[in-house]
Amino acid sequence: MTHWIAALPMYNVTPQHGTLWRALLRDTLGEFARRAGVRERMTLLDEALGDLFALWRSPDLLMSQTCGFPYRLLGLDKQVHLLATPRFNAPGCEGAFYRSVLVVSAQAYANGATTLAACGGLRAACNSADSHSGMNALRHSVATTVAQSARGARFFASVSFVGSHLNALRALAANEADVAAIDCVTLAYVRDALPDMLESVREIGMTAAAPGLPLIASRTVPDAHAAMLRDALDHACTLDPLRAKTLRLQGFSRLAPADYAIIEQFAGEARAAGYAELA
Template identity: 85%
Template sequence: MTHGIAALPMYNVTPQHGMLWRAFLRDALGEFARRAGVRERIALLDEPLGDLFALWRSPDLLMSQTCGFPYRLLGLDRQVHLLATPVFNAPGCEGAWYRSVLLVSAQAYANGATSLAACRGLRAACNSADSHSGMNAFRHAVATTIPKSVRSERFFASVSFVGSHWNALRALAADEADVASIDCVTLAYVRDARPEMLESLREIGMTAAAPGLPFIASRTLPVAHAALLRDALDHACTLDTLRAKTLRLQGFSRLAPADYAVIEQFADEARANGYAELV
């Protein structure tokens, strides 16, 4: 029985990006169906709502993209095939690895928040507690770059979980937060499509690098079909050069599941440095 659910929910930063990713997904799945001789209908979920974990864990999942944090730290790696990791042309990316950019509001910057250490006592915004780029990498940066004697038990005055990187940027621009950690690919998309969103923000550094957001399929999918999906991803990259350029997508890398241990290492190092929670 062929699996039939597919969605790419992670980098739909603007409506244009969402449209392009859906077109990319259609092309990739069309090529997969051709190669695999699949005739069953594949349901493309344009805007997956509700519990993304239910989508990623579905035995009917044919293709999606997840964050490295749930993949490595929440057990998703035991339930899915790791298909491939995208390679982006964006500041902060190194092959299939990426970083988060530390941003502060113009007001915070003017008041001296020109480094992460100087953000002590400020208001942090975070997309979600299960995000590597917005939380885990941010937590790791605080834990490993700021001495514990300076950091104290609580580093920030408050941490608000705002639901998305876009909302975190809006909070900084509206002076509702002072500092945030933003996925560098998301930031590049915003800079391309909505540069005015960043006019009042300032970059003060980057986090350490980690493997990018992996494309996945249900572990119940035959291994041979997973291999065909990988080839279909490569094929879809070549079909529309303007689309690939707009998405800053250069191709896909075949990382191993063990490569994502770095994300768990970030969490372990933060815990070892007495900073188990982003606070």
């Protein structure tokens, strides 16, 4: 008997969001088991996960969510099924595509950092070096919107990797950093549930759009079961309208793996502009 594992770790911005995502996952797996007639054991992992790359690469993975950067640039697309991409009702989202919001601290804004070009020499906070929304999208924006003479070899005074978008917002609020790029869905969740976090943060623009964070399954999952998982996601989304509203979830799109090539394109355009590293 196969022992499948599943977890949705990417948008647990607050405990309430984590509970709702876990409930949606539970409903999805229940519907999948009914459709597939399977008796395999399915374990929902706790949202406080350790090594996400180990989870995403596990041959026992029935469902999880990853970021487009590891999916496309770190080889994950060769090891997993692309199941679906969520569609959100949030500023910056367009169907299954999303953007990052460029934000600065209120102090930096008052000192003139009202555009990305004006952020040269400031301190950047980034959730992680393998994030599209926090790193790749910001790097691409600097490479494509800031004049070469302003960018140079280093644009920011420093770049700190702080572990999460919430930590980046905290760093701005504490004047420990000046600028960051925040996933627009995460920012909408913060605006809904933690508005005080944004009192000393100002929005100055958005990055280019890219496909949203994909839901994935191991390639060991049969194709027929992957198709049933997609249908089960659609079913689970409709079960609880209030849950979907709180999660700003409108449904799931079925993109092709090739649609995520734009994330790799962003990295290539930054390299071509002489800005291969966020710095």
